[in-house]
Amino acid sequence: SASKKTMLEARLRKRLRCLDMESFSEYCDYLFSPRGVKNELIHMIDVVTTNKTDFFREPAHFDYLFHTALPELIASRGSGIRKKLMLWSAGCSTGEEPYTLSMVLSEFAESHPGSAINYMILATDISTKVLEQAKLGIYEYDKIEPIPMEFRKKYLLRGKDRGKKLIRIIPELRTVIKFRRLNFMEGDFGMREPMDIIFCRNVIIYFDRPTQEILLNRFCRHLRPGGYIFMGHSETLHGLNVPLVQAAPMVYRKPM
Known part of the structure; x- marks a missing residue:
């Protein structure tokens, strides 16, 4: 336009x-x-690049993750050794999405001590500028408004200079996230392990429909059977030939 x-x-x-x-x-x-x-x-x-993002954006997704997706994934692994969940924030921008995921996973592990899980989050973006900001985990105070108060007390550190009104994500949440640059159009994504959960919200909207289908099939190749893909509300799989079934509004699952 x-x-x-x-x-x-x-x-x-x-x-x-x-x-x-x-x-x-x-x-x-x-x-x-x-x-x-x-x-x-x-x-x-x-x-x-447009880098619009917020903590807990589209909160229904994180409710579904906590109450449905995570319990089902843990149950499907069975008992035994610690279960490492692999998550991917495919368009992480300045880091609000992967840090939100880390908070939710930390809360789940704490509230389900018998689940014996650990997790790793891969966070990718095409922009090196936003990745450098994301790695720091430092945000202005007005950015944390969507974060529940009890999470702010547990997972955020106030800056020493109170005049600047900055906060930082605690080290325990930062260390489980690996940030790296990725251009979706460069073919192989270079994943070493299959993913259990992929958040690719408001990512494919910038591509035409044939390219969207190609990208989603690439995502699916890196998704475990039974794994979940979370999409943005402005995106649809209608008319695309991809191996996914709808599990909830804008949440899809790869058949077992």
């Missing part, structure tokens, strides 16, 4: 000024040159 074109041009003009270039055609020629692909592509991605 015209409004999106205007927004894109405004963001890219920042890069033109940094590179002392006068036109978008000059910038495009540079961007797709071998030197540009190596040195500029990451900067371009950082300025044009």
Whole structure:
């Protein structure tokens, strides 16, 4: 649309000024040159990417995760050795989603001591800028409003400089999250272990329908049978040929 074109041009003009270039055609020629692909592509991605995210965004998903998905996954593993759950926040942005997942998993483990679980969360994004921010786990105080008060007391640390009003996620939640850059269009995702749960909310909406189908099938190849995929409310699987069945609104499961 015209409004999106205007927004894109405004963001890219920042890069033109940094590179002392006068036109978008000059910038495009540079961007797709071998030197540009190596040195500029990451900067371009950082300025044009929209990074809207919040803690506990779409809270019904986290209620379903706690009360239904996690108990079913634990039960399907049976008794015995500690059960390591693998979760993937596929478009993690500045980290609010994976840290929310870590809070929910920590609460579940605490409230189900007999479940003997541990977990690891992979958090990926195409933007190196937001990944660096996510790794720090530091947020302005107004960002934590969606976090329940009892969680704030357990999982957040106040900054020493009270004038800046910053908080930080506690180390115990940060250490179970591995952040890395991933471009969905580069083919193999490089996963070493299959995932039990994938959050790819508001990720595929930016692609056309054929590409959405390709990406979702790639996600499914990295999902264990019986595993769950959580989608955004603006996304739909209608008309896509993917091996998933609906388990709840915008929650899908790979058949066993």
